[in-house]
Amino acid sequence: MNIIVCIKRVPLTQEVDLEVDELKKGVKKDALAYVINDWDNYAVEEAVLLQEKFGGTVTAITIGDEDDEEILRRALAMGADKSIRIEPGERELDGFVISKILAKTIRDLEYDLILTGVQADDDNAAMVGTMLAEELGLSHAAVVTGMEPEGSDAIIRVELEGGMDEVSKIKLPSLLTIQTGINEPRYVSIMGIRKARKKELVVINVEDLGLSEDDLAQRTMIEEVFLPPETEGAEMIEGDPSSVASQIIQIIKEKGVSI
Amino acid sequence: MLSVHPVNDTYLGLPGYVFAWAIFIAGLSLFFYIIYKRSLLIRSGEADPRLASLGRRLSDLLTYGIIQKRQPRYLWAGVIHIMIFWGFVVLGLRSIDLVTQGLNMPIFHPLMQTAFGPFYDSLKDLFELIVLGACLWAILRRALIRPERYRGSHQFEAYFVLGLISFLMLTDMFYEGSALLMDQSGQVKWLPASELAALILQGSAPRFLAGTHAVSYWLHILALFFFLNFLPLGKHFHIITALPNVFFKRLSKGAIKPARWGVEDIDELESLGVEKIEDFTWKHILDFYTCTECGRCSDNCPANAIGRPLSPKMLTIKLRDHCFDRAPLFGWKKGGAPAEGAQAMVGGIISNDEIWSCTTCGACEEECPVFIEYIDKIIDMRRHLIETSQNPKTFNQVLMHVEKTGNPFGKPAAKRADWIKEMEGTPVRALSEGDEVDVLFFVDSYGSYDPAAQSIASDIAEGLHIAGIDFGILGPLEKDSGHQVRRMGEEGLFQLLLEENMETLNEIRFNRIVTTDPHAFNTLKNDYPGSLQVVHYTQFFVDLVDNGSLKPLKRLEKEDMYTYHDPCYLGRHNGIYDAPRKLLRAIPSLNLVEMERSRDRSFCCGGGDVMLWYEIEQEEMRMAEKRIQMAKEAGANVIVTACPFCYIHFEDAIKTGGMEDEMRVVDLMGLLVSTLRN
Numbered sequence: 001m002n003i004i005v006c007i008k009r010v011p012l013t014q015e016v017d018l019e020v021d022e023l024k025k026g027v028k029k030d031a032l033a034y035v036i037n038d039w040d041n042y043a044v045e046e047a048v049l050l051q052e053k054f055g056g057t058v059t060a061i062t063i064g065d066e067d068d069e070e071i072l073r074r075a076l077a078m079g080a081d082k083s084i085r086i087e088p089g090e091r092e093l094d095g096f097v098i099s100k101i102l103a104k105t106i107r108d109l110e111y112d113l114i115l116t117g118v119q120a121d122d123d124n125a126a127m128v129g130t131m132l133a134e135e136l137g138l139s140h141a142a143v144v145t146g147m148e149p150e151g152s153d154a155i156i157r158v159e160l161e162g163g164m165d166e167v168s169k170i171k172l173p174s175l176l177t178i179q180t181g182i183n184e185p186r187y188v189s190i191m192g193i194r195k196a197r198k199k200e201l202v203v204i205n206v207e208d209l210g211l212s213e214d215d216l217a218q219r220t221m222i223e224e225v226f227l228p229p230e231t232e233g234a235e236m237i238e239g240d241p242s243s244v245a246s247q248i249i250q251i252i253k254e255k256g257v258s259i
Numbered sequence: 260m261l262s263v264h265p266v267n268d269t270y271l272g273l274p275g276y277v278f279a280w281a282i283f284i285a286g287l288s289l290f291f292y293i294i295y296k297r298s299l300l301i302r303s304g305e306a307d308p309r310l311a312s313l314g315r316r317l318s319d320l321l322t323y324g325i326i327q328k329r330q331p332r333y334l335w336a337g338v339i340h341i342m343i344f345w346g347f348v349v350l351g352l353r354s355i356d357l358v359t360q361g362l363n364m365p366i367f368h369p370l371m372q373t374a375f376g377p378f379y380d381s382l383k384d385l386f387e388l389i390v391l392g393a394c395l396w397a398i399l400r401r402a403l404i405r406p407e408r409y410r411g412s413h414q415f416e417a418y419f420v421l422g423l424i425s426f427l428m429l430t431d432m433f434y435e436g437s438a439l440l441m442d443q444s445g446q447v448k449w450l451p452a453s454e455l456a457a458l459i460l461q462g463s464a465p466r467f468l469a470g471t472h473a474v475s476y477w478l479h480i481l482a483l484f485f486f487l488n489f490l491p492l493g494k495h496f497h498i499i500t501a502l503p504n505v506f507f508k509r510l511s512k513g514a515i516k517p518a519r520w521g522v523e524d525i526d527e528l529e530s531l532g533v534e535k536i537e538d539f540t541w542k543h544i545l546d547f548y549t550c551t552e553c554g555r556c557s558d559n560c561p562a563n564a565i566g567r568p569l570s571p572k573m574l575t576i577k578l579r580d581h582c583f584d585r586a587p588l589f590g591w592k593k594g595g596a597p598a599e600g601a602q603a604m605v606g607g608i609i610s611n612d613e614i615w616s617c618t619t620c621g622a623c624e625e626e627c628p629v630f631i632e633y634i635d636k637i638i639d640m641r642r643h644l645i646e647t648s649q650n651p652k653t654f655n656q657v658l659m660h661v662e663k664t665g666n667p668f669g670k671p672a673a674k675r676a677d678w679i680k681e682m683e684g685t686p687v688r689a690l691s692e693g694d695e696v697d698v699l700f701f702v703d704s705y706g707s708y709d710p711a712a713q714s715i716a717s718d719i720a721e722g723l724h725i726a727g728i729d730f731g732i733l734g735p736l737e738k739d740s741g742h743q744v745r746r747m748g749e750e751g752l753f754q755l756l757l758e759e760n761m762e763t764l765n766e767i768r769f770n771r772i773v774t775t776d777p778h779a780f781n782t783l784k785n786d787y788p789g790s791l792q793v794v795h796y797t798q799f800f801v802d803l804v805d806n807g808s809l810k811p812l813k814r815l816e817k818e819d820m821y822t823y824h825d826p827c828y829l830g831r832h833n834g835i836y837d838a839p840r841k842l843l844r845a846i847p848s849l850n851l852v853e854m855e856r857s858r859d860r861s862f863c864c865g866g867g868d869v870m871l872w873y874e875i876e877q878e879e880m881r882m883a884e885k886r887i888q889m890a891k892e893a894g895a896n897v898i899v900t901a902c903p904f905c906y907i908h909f910e911d912a913i914k915t916g917g918m919e920d921e922m923r924v925v926d927l928m929g930l931l932v933s934t935l936r937n
């Protein structure tokens with residue numbers, strides 16, 4: 001089974017005091033640490049698990065600059081066989097453009113399955129997977145929490161609202177957006193990542209893909225990015241952890257929850 | 260009637276010495292063959308340079324190999340062992356003498372004709388009795404007292420060899436005793452063992468005496484060569500390997516061995532760590548051969564004490580058995596692959612949880628009379644587990660965070676110095692490249708971000724400020740020291756952190772580094788290259804108190820009984836036992852009591868690495884809880900530590916154990932600072 005995984009490098013924003021940039025179109029990114037998008041980490045693991053079981057190749061793709069190659073090497077260290085980086089140059093990207101670029105790149109490759117993450121931990125748009133499937137004319141499923149190939153089909157498990165799961169059959173080739181928790185991604189050591197330098201990493205310039213300017217024109221126009229206004233009514237609970245915990249329990253009880 | 264030497268008799272029509280030669284050649288050839296076979300595996304082990312500091316090695320060999328200084332740490336067993344060891348030393352000459360007599364080449368004859376002869380005869384007789392007594396004592400101890408630490412050891416072999424040694428003593432006693440009775444030359448010597456045998460043989464017919472004489476000799480020689488060949492087959496190999504093992508012992512403490520000795524750049528390596536037996540260094544394989552199965556390591560191992568699936572002794576026994584399987588006496592060729600379907604060594608013979616159970620506390624290594632190493636081996640196996648993604652999944656995020664943000668919490672590097680904002684009245688300088696400072700305070704990740712450890716860091720800063728020391732912290736420039744990362748087996752990441760920290764340290768001029776916790780102290784001092792001037796805060800502040808810069812004057816409010824817990828990386832790994840105690844004694848009206856397990860026998864709190872992020876399921880109780888119990892048994896109600904991890908573990912154990920009313924934990928720095936404030 002030949003699998004393509006689309007992965008993205010995103011900033012770690014946990015506990016960071018984000019600041020809006022001068023143009024008010026984004027946040028300041030220079031002090032941020034970047035990692036592979038968590039969902040994509042699961043997608044790579046799933047691809048590698050399937051490849052270990054059923055053979056074939058795993059190709060990891062990212063659109064990004066040279067720094068983003070780090071996540072490709074991580075994917076290679078996890079067990080991917082090849083990787084492709086599409087250099088976007090100075091172009092601004094949104095979900096639409098990304099899916100166009102990916103579709104154009106993937107169209108000529110051989111694959112039975114495309115995996116993306118459900119969403120990326122930066123804008124959380126959750127658009128690329130489904131748009132890419134549409135672009136390639138593939139059957140797809142979103143928020144997949146399980147996948148078992150069965151001949152030319154696959155049995156998939158999809159997470160629904162309200163804690164319900166849905167199991168269905170999908171015809172391959174298809175595209176799945178992978179939900180966290182589908183597996184337990186492996187750790188790859190720094191040495192493993194360094195050794196992955198020996199594996200194939202192809203760089204393609206976006207201008208060489210032959211996409212039209214219309215394809216490369218963003219459809220998402222950001223008017224303004226701002227921090228949520230501070231609202232009234234928030235109560236900060238101070239104290240050591242145990243007194244904080246007991247105060248919280250008190251509040252929950254007061255609100256009528258029986259615990 | 261004069262005794263005829265048994266080899267001068269004829270047997271089956273052949274002179275005795277023909278048989279003596281046959282036994283000698285067969286026994287020695289077999290012995291060398293076995294040793295050759297055993298050496299194959301050692302020779303296929305990885306490099307491990309152990310020849311530097313010959314002088315120190317020789318003096319340690321004398322102290323620990325010959326004088327056996329560590330033996331009496333277990334008093335009676337130690338005394339017995341020393342008696343037997345010294346018996347072997349004295350009686351070795353006797354054995355060679357007996358053998359060479361048989362070969363008709365009595366090389367010691369001239370020596371024995373001098374004044375040394377009669378002296379030696381008396382001495383060896385005395386030692387025969389001593390060894391015999393020691394063997395009997397040892398047998399009785401094993402059978403009656405049944406020390407727990409022998410569980411899992413090869414007990415039968417122990418009894419068998421004690422019996423065999425006794426047999427060697429007895430045969431020589433009767434050989435000499437019968438000669439005494441037959442010898443009418445009237446020489447007067449003090450031969451207590453032979454005389455005892457003679458007493459027993461008194462009144463026997465001359466034929467019987469002659470027979471006893473001959474039979475004793477032959478049995479002695481046969482038993483001797485049997486013994487020689489039996490040694491390398493089991494735990495008594497140590498009789499041969501212990502002295503070399505002590506000679507080649509590790510001289511430095513605290514540091515973890517490099518991934519491969521002699522390889523500067525780990526990028527050159529195909530793989531890190533140890534997967535199969537030959538990946539261990541030759542010295543580590545020698546360790547397996549040398550283990551005496553005395554169980555002292557496991558008896559002191561905190562992981563073993565709380566029922567985790569790790570017993571260092573069993574780890575060695577299993578790996579020695581594996582050595583013998585991989586390189587059997589017949590058939591193994593160098594580089595031979597393990598048999599198809601054979602159990603993997605790492606993850607099979609030694610389970611993953613066994614490997615993760617170790618806190619690297621060093622209690623085992625401190626105790627082992629023959630200096631067998633554990634920590635380096637365990638880390639080497641962890642390196643393999645990390646490299647092959649077999650680590651506990653909980654490590655993934657921690658290690659990723661360390662890589663990306665320089666701390667295990669994944670908190671922004673920019674916030675590394677945020678704790679100093681909370682300090683009222685104590686200015687703390689966050690250094691930048693090019694700055695100059697007297698004391699560089701290396702706070703490390705826990706001190707920077709964890710609330711409990713932060714308060715220790717604040718106390719240190721306050722203490723430095725009160726003493727008027729010119730100090731500063733690295734703040735966002737500081738990366739995790741890598742102590743934990745290295746001990747979790749992520750060598751590549753450790754090297755990365757080391758490089759980044761060294762780059763920063765090279766850009767700042769300072770006289771010395773003071774650390775919050777013993778782990779950063781240990782790793783900067785021992786794992787980092789060069790010789791950074793690093794001290795732990797206890798060492799630094801004891802000097803300030805000594806020279807009067809700081810005066811802990813304020814009396815403690817409550818009448819408490821304090822006990823000090825030696826953090827492993829301060830005590831055992833770096834030998835700092837007195838500085839913290841001195842500080843405690845400088846505090847007015849502080850009552851101090853020692854726990855039974857203190858100083859180099861301290862019992863680990865749970866450790867500052869793996870334990871923070873991975874719970875071993877198979878555990879009867881927490882290490883920290885057991886330690887608190889020990890403090891309680893000593894009569895203390897306050898346990899003082901000098902390490903944030905000990906503090907965190909103890910605090911947790913006191914809470915989860917519901918002991919808040921009876922026990923308290925304080926960090927030494929907090930205690931000290933509270934006596935400085937007005």
Ligand SMILES: Cc1cc2nc3c(=O)[nH]c(=O)nc-3n(C[C@H](O)[C@H](O)[C@H](O)COP(=O)(O)OP(=O)(O)OC[C@H]3O[C@@H](n4cnc5c(N)ncnc54)[C@H](O)[C@@H]3O)c2cc1C
Pocket residue numbers: 119124125126127130142143159160161162
């Ligand atoms: C638990 C859970 C959490 C999720 N969290 C997120 C999230 O945070 N962010 C995110 O972007 N995605 C999230 N998703 C994923 C998202 O729901 C799907 O990826 C996406 O909606 C897939 O579209 P769909 O084709 O299933 O259409 P649907 O989700 O079924 O519908 C999408 C829209 O299409 C239109 N439509 C559909 N059917 C009809 C019809 N018959 N007639 C007229 N109009 C119709 C409607 O406007 C409808 O709202 C989550 C999904 C689940 C189950």
Ligand code: SF4
Pocket residue numbers: 556559560561562563569571616617618619620621622623624633634
């Ligand atoms: S270092 Fe400590 S925990 Fe590890 S085996 Fe030795 S005694 Fe046990």
Ligand code: SF4
Pocket residue numbers: 549550551552553554555556557571572575626627628629630631
């Ligand atoms: S390793 Fe050392 S302490 Fe442990 S059983 Fe062997 S000889 Fe004894």
